[in-house]
Amino acid sequence: MTTPTxxxxxxxxxxxxxxxxxxxxxxxxxxxxxxxxxxxxxxxEVISQILNETCFHRLCSEFPPxxxxxxxxxxxxxxREEASGLDPSDHLYDxxxxxxxxxxxxxxxxxxxxxxxxxxxxxxNVAVISEGTTGLVTWEAALFLAEWAxxxxxxxxxxxxxxxxxxxxxxGITVCSSCRxxxxxxxDCHPRVLHKLRENIALNKLDxxxxxxxxxxxxxxxxxRLAAVRADTVIAADVVYDPVVVETLVSLLRRIVASSRADxxxxxxxxxxxxxxxxxxxxxxxxxxxxxxxxxxxRIFPCNTDSHIELIKLHQKIPQ
Ligand SMILES: C[S@@+](CC[C@H](N)C(=O)[O-])C[C@H]1O[C@@H](n2cnc3c(N)ncnc32)[C@H](O)[C@@H]1O
Numbered sequence: 013m014t015t016p017t018x019x020x021x022x023x024x025x026x027x028x029x030x031x032x033x034x035x036x037x038x039x040x041x042x043x044x045x046x047x048x049x050x051x052x053x054x055x056x057e058v059i060s061q062i063l064n065e066t067c068f069h070r071l072c073s074e075f076p077p078x079x080x081x082x083x084x085x086x087x088x089x090x091x092r093e094e095a096s097g098l099d100p101s102d103h104l105y106d107x108x109x110x111x112x113x114x115x116x117x118x119x120x121x122x123x124x125x126x127x128x129x130x131x132x133x134x135x136x137n138v139a140v141i142s143e144g145t146t147g148l149v150t151w152e153a154a155l156f157l158a159e160w161a162x163x164x165x166x167x168x169x170x171x172x173x174x175x176x177x178x179x180x181x182x183x184g185i186t187v188c189s190s191c192r193x194x195x196x197x198x199x200d201c202h203p204r205v206l207h208k209l210r211e212n213i214a215l216n217k218l219d220x221x222x223x224x225x226x227x228x229x230x231x232x233x234x235x236x237r238l239a240a241v242r243a244d245t246v247i248a249a250d251v252v253y254d255p256v257v258v259e260t261l262v263s264l265l266r267r268i269v270a271s272s273r274a275d276x277x278x279x280x281x282x283x284x285x286x287x288x289x290x291x292x293x294x295x296x297x298x299x300x301x302x303x304x305x306x307x308x309x310x311r312i313f314p315c316n317t318d319s320h321i322e323l324i325k326l327h328q329k330i331p332q
Contacts, residue, residue, distance in 0.1 A: 020045075021045075021049075024042045024045040025061055025062065025065050026065070027041065027042055027314075028041060028042070028062050028065050028066055029065040029066060029069065029125070030124075030125055030313070030314055031314050032065075032066040032077060032085060033066075033069075033071060033072075033077060033122065033123035033124070033125070033131070034122050034123065034124055034313065034314050035077045035078065035081045035120065035122055036314040036316050037316055038084060038085060038088055040314070040316070041088075043088070043092060045058075046058055046059070046062065046089070046092045047092055047095070047096065050092060050093060050096035050098060051096050054098070055098070056093060056098055056101035056103070056104070059089055059092075059093055059101055059103065059104055060101065060103045062089065063089075063103050063104065063107050066085070067082060067085075067086070067107040067110065068103075068107065071123055071131065071133070075121035075123060075133045075135075076120070076121060077120055077121065077122065078116065078117070078120035078138050079111050079114045079115070079116050079117065080116050080138070081120070082107075082110075082111045083111050083112075086104065086107055086108050086111065089104060090104060090108075117138075118137060118138055118139065118142065119135055119136070119137060119138070120135070120136060120137075120138050121133055121134065121135055121136070122134050122136050122150065124150075124155070124158075124182065124186070124313050125312075126186065126189065126190060126312070127162070127310075127312050128190060130189070132182060132185045132186050132189060132216060133212075133215055133216065134150060134180045134181060134182060134185070134212045134215070135180070135208065135211060135212060135215065136148060136149045136150060136180050137149055143204045144202075145202045145204060145205055146179075146250075146253065147177070147178075147179040147180065147200055147202050147204075147205035147208075148179070148180060148204065148205060148208060149179070149180065150179065150180055150182040151179065151249065151250035151281065152250070152281045152315065152316060152317040152319065152321060153249040153250035153279040153280050153281045153321055154179065154182045154183045154249040154250055154279075155182065155183075155313040155315070156249075156279055156281075156309065156321045156323065157183045157247060157249040157277070157279035157323065158182055158183045158186035158187065158313070159309040159310060159311060159312055159313060160277075160279070160305070160309045160323055161183070161186065161187050161190075161191055161247075162186070162190055162191070162310070162312070163309050163310055165190075165191045165192075167245050167275055167277075168187050168191035168192070168193050168245060169191055169192050169193070170192065170193070170194050171193055171194060171195075171244035171245050172193065172194055172195040172196075172197070172241075172242060172243050172244050172245070173187060173193045173195070173196045173197065173243060173244070173245045173246075173247065174197045174199065174241050174243035174245070174246045174247075174274075175196070175197065175198050175199060175246075175247050175248065175249075176199055176228070176230065176246065176247070176248040176251060176261075176264070177199070177200055177201075177230075177248055177249070177250075177251040178198040178199055178200050178205075178209055178225075179200065179205060179209070179249075179250075180205070180208055180209060180212055181198060181209045181212045181213060181216075183247065183249050184196055184198045185212065185213065185216050185218065187247075188216075188218045188219070188222070188223060189216065189218070193222065193245075194222065195222050195223075195224070196218075196222060196223050196224070197224045197225075197226055197241060197243065198213070198223070198224070198225045198226070199225070199226045199227070199228035200227070200228070201227060201228065201229035201230070203227075206225060206227055209225055210225050213225065230257070230260045230261050230263075230264040231260040233264060235267070235271070238267065238268065238271065238272075239271070242272075243272070243274045244273075244274055244275070245274060245275045245276075245277070246268055246274045246275070246276045246277070247276075247277045247278075247279070248261075248277070248278045248279070249278075249279045249280075250279070250280060250281060251278065251280070252278070252280045252287060252288055252291045253283070253284070253287065254287070255287050255290055258287065258290060258291045258294065259294065261291075262291065262294040262295055262298060263298075265278070265295065265300070265326060266295070266298040266299065266300060269300055269326050269327070269328050270299075270328060275325065276325065276326040277305075277323060277324070277325055277326075278323070278324050278326065279321065279322070279323045279324075280321070280322055280323075280324075281317055281319040281320070281321050282319055282320045282321070282322055283319045288322070292324075295326065299328065299329045300326050300327065300328065300329060301326075301327040301328070301329045302324045302325075302326065302327075303324060303325040303326075303327060304322060304323070304324055305323045305324065305325055
């Protein structure tokens with residue numbers, strides 16, 4: 013057994029923090045590290061260190077992950093501690109006391125740590141689909157698009173950016189926090205999503221001058237409205253999931269590409285290849301050339317999907 017170096021240990025503790033606050037799959041946490049440290053040191057020190065990065069982190073008192081997630085997380089720590097022959101530590105009991113008996117709620121907070129320090133904190137729903145919408149949770153393509161934006165700030169810095177189907181706001185809030193757009197227009201069509209988006213923007217204390225939230229329904233947005241936005245960059249994450257809705261989305265994207273010089277990017281987790289193929293075929297049939305951006309991005313957020321994520325840039329086809 014090798015003793016982890018300080019940097020390996022710091023990295024593992026940071027992984028616990030990042031996964032815990034984004035409520036990522038518990039199975040993907042580096043439990044081997046905990047087991048090795050417990051057995052190697054014959055003390056519960058590592059448990060206390062993990063708790064300081066999670067349940068006792070300052071963010072957890074104000075913006076905690078769901079009660080259920082914290083309970084399951086603590087159960088995993090207890091299991092590891094018991095398996096190594098140690099009694100559960102007082103620190104662990106203190107953390108448990110905060111969640112035992114606490115009522116489960118339909119809302120929770122998730123925090124996504126940024127490389128420059130700080131975090132984007134969002135209030136999200138615990139259910140993937142709720143109140144008739146998919147827009148009350150953060151989807152994987154939103155995380156990927158935010159990471160890509162951090163690596164490609166030239167498309168956002170000092171530009172007016174329009175986001176379609178913003179959901180709870182992860183991509184846009186990350187861009188506003190880190191890429192200095194001149195203006196950022198969040199948009200969605202669902203009243204509950206728009207309400208939550210406004211709350212999340214306030215939670216992250218974004219500069220109100222430069223940020224707008226607009227109700228923009230792909231199926232009914234007018235030419236005048238689109239022209240008034242005058243975006244330099246248009247982005248959308250995880251908006252290709254329903255074949256019925258895809259048609260109105262394609263029609264809107266075609267109008268944007270045809271009538272503006274904006275750089276347009278769509279990022280999708282390809283969960284249903286038929287639906288995604290239908291989307292790209294409709295775009296191509298509508299005179300749009302797709303550029304697949306395949307450069308790897310610097311991954312900073314925990315990844316919870318096995319689906320392929322594809323980011324495309326849309327161009328007007330030049331007639332031959
Ligand atoms: C799967 S969610 C993705 C949310 C966010 N972009 C993300 O990736 O976390 C799809 C979003 O598209 C929005 N949406 C669906 N149909 C729409 C329409 N016709 N006009 C505008 N937004 C729409 C939904 O309200 C929802 O917020």
